[in-house]
Amino acid sequence: MTDQGIAARARRGVAVITFAKAWFLLTGFAQPVLLTRALGRENYGVYGAVLAAVSILNNVVVAGSIQAMSKSVTSYGTPAIRKGLALHALLGVVLAGGFALAAGPIGAELLRDPGLPPLLRIASIVTGMYCVYAALVGSLNGTQRFVAQAALDVLFATLRTALIVGLAYVGLGVRGALQGFAAASVAITAVAAVVVLRSKATETERPAPGGVDFAREYAGFFAPVLLYQIALNLVLQSDVLVMQAVLARAEGATLEAVKGLVGVYKSVQSFAFLPYQLLIAVTFVLFPVVSKAAAEGDVETTRTMLRGALRFAFVLLGLMLSLIAGAPHAVLRLVYRPEFASGAGALRWLSLGQGAFALAVIGLTVVLASKRVAAATGLMFAMLAFVFVGDLVALKSVAFGDAALTAAAIGTAIGSTLGMLATGAYVLRIYGSVVPWRTAARATVAAVLSGALASALPVASKVAALGVSALVPCVFVALLLASGEVSAEERAKLLARVRRTRKTS
Numbered sequence: 001m002t003d004q005g006i007a008a009r010a011r012r013g014v015a016v017i018t019f020a021k022a023w024f025l026l027t028g029f030a031q032p033v034l035l036t037r038a039l040g041r042e043n044y045g046v047y048g049a050v051l052a053a054v055s056i057l058n059n060v061v062v063a064g065s066i067q068a069m070s071k072s073v074t075s076y077g078t079p080a081i082r083k084g085l086a087l088h089a090l091l092g093v094v095l096a097g098g099f100a101l102a103a104g105p106i107g108a109e110l111l112r113d114p115g116l117p118p119l120l121r122i123a124s125i126v127t128g129m130y131c132v133y134a135a136l137v138g139s140l141n142g143t144q145r146f147v148a149q150a151a152l153d154v155l156f157a158t159l160r161t162a163l164i165v166g167l168a169y170v171g172l173g174v175r176g177a178l179q180g181f182a183a184a185s186v187a188i189t190a191v192a193a194v195v196v197l198r199s200k201a202t203e204t205e206r207p208a209p210g211g212v213d214f215a216r217e218y219a220g221f222f223a224p225v226l227l228y229q230i231a232l233n234l235v236l237q238s239d240v241l242v243m244q245a246v247l248a249r250a251e252g253a254t255l256e257a258v259k260g261l262v263g264v265y266k267s268v269q270s271f272a273f274l275p276y277q278l279l280i281a282v283t284f285v286l287f288p289v290v291s292k293a294a295a296e297g298d299v300e301t302t303r304t305m306l307r308g309a310l311r312f313a314f315v316l317l318g319l320m321l322s323l324i325a326g327a328p329h330a331v332l333r334l335v336y337r338p339e340f341a342s343g344a345g346a347l348r349w350l351s352l353g354q355g356a357f358a359l360a361v362i363g364l365t366v367v368l369a370s371k372r373v374a375a376a377t378g379l380m381f382a383m384l385a386f387v388f389v390g391d392l393v394a395l396k397s398v399a400f401g402d403a404a405l406t407a408a409a410i411g412t413a414i415g416s417t418l419g420m421l422a423t424g425a426y427v428l429r430i431y432g433s434v435v436p437w438r439t440a441a442r443a444t445v446a447a448v449l450s451g452a453l454a455s456a457l458p459v460a461s462k463v464a465a466l467g468v469s470a471l472v473p474c475v476f477v478a479l480l481l482a483s484g485e486v487s488a489e490e491r492a493k494l495l496a497r498v499r500r501t502r503k504t505s
Contacts, residue, residue, distance in 0.1 A: 019150065019154075020149075020150035020151075020153040020154050020157075021153070023153070023154050023157055023158075024153055024154075024157040025277060027157040027158060027160070027161040028157070028161070029270060030161060030165075031161055031164060031165060032044075032266070032267050032270040033270075033335050033336070034165045034169075035047065035164070035165060035168055035177065036263070036267050036336055036337065036340060037337065038165065038168040038169045038177075039168055039173065039174060039177070039263075040263075040339075041259070041260040041263040041264060041339055041340070042256055042259040042260045042263060043173055043174050043259070043263070044263035044266065044267065045258070045259035045260055045261065045262035045263030045264075045265075045266065046113070046115065046116070046119065046174045046259055046262075046263075047174045047177055047178070047263075047266075048240060048262055048263060048265070048266025048267075048269075049111060049113070049116065049240060049241070049244050049262055049266075050116065050119045050120055050123050050174075050178060051123075051266070052237040052240040052241055052266070053106060053111075053120060053123070053237075053241060054099070054120070054123040054124070054126060054127060055233065055236075055237055056230070056233045056234055056237050057095060057099060057127050058126060058127055058130050059229070059233045059236075060226065060229040060230050060233055061091075061095065061127065061130050061131050061134055062130055062134040063225075063229045064225060064226055064229055065088060065130075065131065065134035065135045065138055066134050066135075066137055066138040066141060067138065067225075068084075068135075068138065068218060069081075069084050069088070069134075069135045069136075069137075069138025069139050069141075069142060070138040070139070070141040070142040071142065072084050072142065072218055073138070073139045073141075073142025073143055074142045078143075080139075080142075080214075081139045081196065081197075083214050084135055084138075084139065084218065085132065085135055085136070085139075087135075087215060087218060088131045088132050088134075088135035089131070089132055091131045092127070092128040092129070092130075092131030092132050093128065095127050095128065095131060096124045096125065096127045096128030096131075097124075097128075099120070099123075099124040099127055100120075100121045100124040102120075103116070103117040103118075103120035103121045103124065104117045106120060107119070107120050110241075110245055111241065111244045111245055111248065112244075112245065112248035112249065112255075112258075113244070113248070113255060113258075113259075118175075119174060119175065119178055122175070122178040122179060122182055123178055123181070123182070125182040125185065125186070126181055126182050126185045129182075129185035129186055129188075129189045130185060132189050132193075133156075133185065133188055133189040133192055136152075136189070136192035136193060136195075136196045137149055137152060137153070137192065139196050140152070140195070140196060148195055152188065152191065152192050152195065155188060155191065156184065156185075156188040159184045159187060159188060160180075160181060160184040160185075160188075162180075162184075163180030163181070163183055163184045164177045164178075164180040164181050164184070165177075165180075166180065167179060167180040168180070224373045225368070225373065227377045227381075228364075228368065228373065228376055228377040228380055231377065231380035231381045231383070231384045232361070232380055234384050235357065235380065235383055235384050235387055235415075235416070235419070236273070236276075236357075238384065238387060238388060238391070239265075239387065239391050239408050239409075239411070239412045240262060240265060240266060240269070242388065242391040242392060242395065242408070243261070243262060243265060243391065243395060243404065243408045244258065244262050246391075246392065246395040246396065247261060247262075247395070247400060247404055250400040250404075251400065252399075252400050253400050257400070261401075261402070261404055261405060263340075264339075264340050264342055264343040264346075264405055265343065265346060265405055265408060265409075267336060267340050267343060268332075268340075268343040268346050268347045268350060268405070268409075269350065271324055271328075271331055271332075271347055271351065272324070272347055272350035272351040272353070272354050272409075273354055274320055274324065274351075274354075275316075275317055275320050275321065275324075275351065275354045275355045275357075275358045276354050276357055276358040276361065278316060278320070279313050279316060279317070279358040279361075279362065280358075280361070283361065283362060283365040293305070299431065302366060302370065302431060303431050303432065303434050305366075306362075306363070306366050306427070306431065306434045307434045307435075307436055309362055310359070310362065310434065310435055310436055310439075310440075311436040311439045313358065313359060313362055314436065314439050314440045314443040314444075315439065315443050315480065315485070317355045317358065317359070317443070317447075318443035318444065318446055318447035318476060318480070319447075319473055319476050319477070320351075320355075321351055321352065321355055321447050321451070322446070322447040322450040322451045322454065322472050322473065322475075322476040323450075323451075323454060323468075323469060323472045323473060324347065324348075324351040325347075325348045325349075325351045325352055325447075325451055326447075326450060326451025326452065326453070326454035326455050326472060327451070327454035327455060327457070327459070327468050327469070327472060328343075328344040328345070328347035328348045328351070329341065329344040329459055330454065330457075330459040330464075330465040330468040330469055331347065331465075331469065332344055332347065333459055333461075333462060333465040334462060334465040334466060334469060342402045342405060343405055345405065345406035345409070346405040346406050346408065346409035347409070348409075349406060349409035349410045349412075349413045350409040350412060350413065352413050353409065353412045353413030353414075353415070353416040353417065354416070356413070356416040356417045356419070356420040357383075357416040357419070357420070359420050359423075359424075360379075360383060360416070360419050360420040360423040360424075363420075363423040363424060363426075363427045364376045364379060364380060364423055366427065366431075367379070367423075367426065367427065367430075370430070372430075375426065379419070379422055379423050379426060380419075382419060382422055383415065383416065383418070383419025383420075383422070383423075384419075385415075386414070386415035386416075386418040386419050387411070387412055387415030387416060387419070388415070389411075389415065390410075390411035390412060390413075390414045390415035390418075391408055391411035391412060391415070392411070393411065394407040394408060394410050394411030394414075395407050395408055395411065438485075439485060442480060442483040442484075442485045443480065443485070445479070445483070446476050446479035446480045446483065447476060449475075449479055450472050450473075450475040450476040450479060451472070453471075453472065453475060454468055454471075454472040457471075
């Protein structure tokens, strides 16, 4: 294939995968909005606790499996597919079986809910399927079948949301929602297997090593980032589990009340995760560029890329947090029923914490790409320790009730901020000053002022909430432009791009 053909394929790949990820986020975001209505506070809390526990394993498996299989198929072609799938099928059996066996201790003893173990066992099916499905998607990525990869992601996102929400709405409750999730994972794995196993040979085929040698080489790539991914996903999900475990043991607590509080907190997470979920796209660009720069000893390219990524991150974070942290009451009123309004304080603090976490992940991506895996893993585990201790201390310092929602969010925010500062100190020592301080200051001032306006505006109805949600980002952008953040040259380029888009449309 010519260089132009490769470039064209890459552009198509970026476009379709970006669309697929956007659809995945959209359908994933629709789930809590619909499920909170179908299940109510208490049952959504049960669903959230199960999802938090199983997501730690699932996200680790997906992140590692796609990269490992893609690299293996890129190296050896289709001979690596069947060998890799055999390893992932074995891994799926081990992880799903282990999770199912641990369901009793996790649900009944750690989280103090005797109804959780059978639900966790249903969720273990998803973990087993994800091991194989992620490997199948990784093989499509390695053979550069980006359209097929994107199509599978879109199909799975649609199928998963339809079955989870559909079975919950027909009266099957939490069990039905989890059965829908399991059924969707089985169906998409079967479809992906048909697509992948009918693949033709790639352009570069060479024999893969024998069974043991292949497994050793495969694990050599898969294992180093596994601990990092485990720590990262524990940072994202541990506050829900710590909250359930602590509140279930609190004086005056009842199981139904605990479920209700966890349900509100889990619904709040859907918005609070937005800064991280949107900025994770930055890491997809950073990682390969910094990896190449590190291999060539080009430190200046790493600094330039990181400075540019952080500038973009500060602006996008300011835009999102001006609304989410500035007017959490408006955000919750817009999408949830009034019974979830008690999570407004938690949403404010948790969104700030997720903003700090997103900045830390950008820095740690550069550390990982620079082949400092041990340092990145150590920093992520340090952040996990900060978050765990922060949650524990905060939750134990308040009485049982709605105050626990804000306490858990503050504990998570403090832990994430400490982790961000530790990461920043390490990156500063390795690469020098890369933070665009002027951008950080301008975005912060614009976010604080527009957030203060949002906080002062009354939100007596959904229409008013919609108005605030539309106004605040506009105010932030206006303040940022007035601050001189966007140069005349950048404005000219932006206007030129808009004109070109109009001409071609």
